[in-house]
Amino acid sequence: MTIEETFTRFEKYAGALWHGGRSRFAGFGKIPSFNLLEGVLIPRKCLCAALEKGCVCVAYGTQFLSRPRIKGIRRFYFEEGKYPGPEDLASAILAAREGFRARDAAIVLSVPRPWILVRVVELPAVVKENLASVIAYELDRLTPFNPTEAMYDFSITSEEDGKLSVIIIAMRAQTAEPYLDALSAKNMTPRRITTGLTGFGTLCGILGNGGQLALCMSVNDDGYEGCLTKEGVFLFGASGDFAGQDREDNLALVREELVPMIARFEQEGVPPVVLLRRSPGYADFEDKVGIPVKVITDDDLRKVFGTDPGDGLTGPLGGLVETIWPGTKGFNLASKGLQPAAGNPITPVSYVLAGLIALAMILYLVVPLQMEKARSDRIEYQIGIRKAEVRTIEAMKQEAAAIEGDITVIRDFKESSPMSLDVMKELTTVLPKNVWLTRLRITGETVETEGYAGSATEMLPKLEHSNLFKKVEFTAPTIRDARQNADRFVMKMELEGFEKKKTGGPKGEIKK
Incomplete structure (x- = not known):
């Protein structure tokens, strides 16, 4: 509130008080007539x-x-x-x-x-x-x-x-x-x-x-x-x-x-x-x-x-x-x-009325301030008794935020790279029963395998039709092992649905 607005408000209040007093004490003669x-x-x-x-x-x-x-x-x-x-x-x-x-x-x-x-x-x-x-x-x-x-x-x-x-x-x-x-x-x-x-x-x-x-x-x-x-x-x-x-x-x-x-x-x-x-x-x-x-x-x-x-x-x-x-x-x-x-013009009534007006103006100024101060004190008290609860809630919020961060990291890790167990399960499902692996190596988005099969060429279409593998190819010539009566093969394939990482070494290697 500006000074001008405050002045106008006091003027209006004093005028209303004065004219209200005049109407109530009109019968006392001297009260409404003096202009001190x-x-x-x-x-x-x-x-x-x-x-x-x-x-x-x-x-x-x-x-x-x-x-x-x-x-x-x-x-x-x-x-x-x-x-x-x-x-x-x-x-x-x-x-x-x-x-x-x-x-x-x-x-x-x-x-x-x-x-x-x-x-x-x-x-x-x-x-x-x-x-x-x-x-x-x-x-x-x-x-x-x-x-x-x-x-x-x-x-x-x-x-x-x-x-x-x-x-x-x-x-x-x-x-x-x-x-x-x-x-x-x-x-x-x-x-x-x-x-x-x-x-x-x-x-x-x-x-x-x-x-x-x-x-x-x-x-x-x-x-x-x-x-x-x-x-x-x-x-x-x-x-x-x-x-x-x-x-x-x-x-x-x-x-x-x-x-x-x-x-x-x-x-x-x-x-x-x-x-x-x-x-x-x-x-x-x-x-x-x-x-x-x-x-x-x-x-x-x-x-x-x-x-x-x-x-x-x-x-x-x-x-x-x-x-x-x-x-x-x-x-x-x-x-x-x-x-x-x-x-x-100064009479005892003048002093009484002047005192009443001064008192009313003081109350008009002081009472709102005291009410606001009491309200502020009540708010401070409520804040004080809830400080321990607030601290506990803040600690729980921080703990929840840390857990949420860990979950996010794990989710991102899972979605950004395949799990070795999933790869092994898929190979077990897709490959024929007469195929066994001597080595399995998972490097990022690439899977390399070595092993023996009754017919190595039969493996390619099966792996190509898998939802997990793509770009299946032999990385070395297939050799017929007479002693095992099976083809020895070395094969490489890429994992489907995962972006290729720029850096990173082997994720895991399993030998058999």
């Missing part, structure tokens, strides 16, 4: 849905053991050229939740750039402690909206010379309410409402290593997005749609938008750090705009986020990263600048 362990021992799951023209783009990610992971991005297409309606958004999130198997994931909604208003204002530093109240009171002066009809959030970008520089992101609540009602009707109330532009700024801060002033640009055939961040804080943003397909005019428009952002680098006294995500048609961006850039490639995105957002960095990825990435803080328009009341 969420993202550490309890997986934090998030679905971020971005409204785009013609589609809803949904990104899914988790945070477990403080490690963020982007699981995937899906797009659901609707009527081209228009933003999807409330029911379209709800159906897309439901489909994504089922597809990613993330029914218990928090929902984050990312609204389009044209719906929001960005203002950078300066306020006296003395209002810092009550900044939320001051912004709410002055909102109708700083923006076209009053606090009751607006959804907004703000962030301090700098503090110097007794003044605060504050960026305000606001939108008309009436625009988002139909979408929120459609989601609430399906029990999917968004935890946060953010924007693609500020999410783009969060991505810019991460890609720019978060510790310096960085400018991030995304340019394609439809338009451009740009934002300036410092130490991960969104400072300024700009975006727009191109009026035509003339790339020279489009780049001139982008160059004009970059002027105030580049000026910020000059104020800081640092060289511009420009990160660019572009479509293939704008490969000459650096030459046309006149500033050095670092192109963000698909490999860069996969290395940092583990996924490829496809046609741009804007969309749901920024809102998702703001939720699960450690050290990031995005905008939440639903909060109206109010932060959750600071409190100590």
Whole structure:
């Protein structure tokens, strides 16, 4: 099992344990509400849905053991050229939740750039402690909206010379309410409402290593997005749609938008750090705009986020990263600048639940190892008590193999050469009764005989018809012995059915 598979398995197990505990202890109030362990021992799951023209783009990610992971991005297409309606958004999130198997994931909604208003204002530093109240009171002066009809959030970008520089992101609540009602009707109330532009700024801060002033640009055939961040804080943003397909005019428009952002680098006294995500048609961006850039490639995105957002960095990825990435803080328009009341979420129940989760994870790791060790010990014991039997069986196998070898040698010997007894028996059967032998010599596959016969010539056809002999011939003239009244003969023949050996002396000789 790889490290990645092990991590995924632990994340799934911890999530199931946590949500099972929530269902059992739902009546205890504080248990399901605190988030001390969420993202550490309890997986934090998030679905971020971005409204785009013609589609809803949904990104899914988790945070477990403080490690963020982007699981995937899906797009659901609707009527081209228009933003999807409330029911379209709800159906897309439901489909994504089922597809990613993330029914218990928090929902984050990312609204389009044209719906929001960005203002950078300066306020006296003395209002810092009550900044939320001051912004709410002055909102109708700083923006076209009053606090009751607006959804907004703000962030301090700098503090110097007794003044605060504050960026305000606001939108008309009436625009988002139909979408929120459609989601609430399906029990999917968004935890946060953010924007693609500020999410783009969060991505810019991460890609720019978060510790310096960085400018991030995304340019394609439809338009451009740009934002300036410092130490991960969104400072300024700009975006727009191109009026035509003339790339020279489009780049001139982008160059004009970059002027105030580049000026910020000059104020800081640092060289511009420009990160660019572009479509293939704008490969000459650096030459046309006149500033050095670092192109963000698909490999860069996969290395940092583990996924490829496809046609741009804007969309749901920024809102998702703001939720699960450690050290990031995005905008939440639903909060109206109010932060959750600071409190100590650690209660005795927190320690008990943390201990139970830690114990469950330890058992999950240790118990399988102990079971395998016990199984291995049982196998070793069985092997130990059978060692004597195994040795006896091995000795018998060796003895049987030796006997089998001897039998094979004897069989080969018997089949490769005739036995003298068989030769003598055949001669006794074939030769006439008035024939007697004085000498019999067997040499390999050859038989030589000497003796007396009433008629030596009568012997040849009898021997030729034998199944054991062939090529029967006299090797010396036949002599008539008057004293014995018989023919003295010397005869030679070959044995039938045996291959001739290349070497070897006489096998045996019998004299009579």
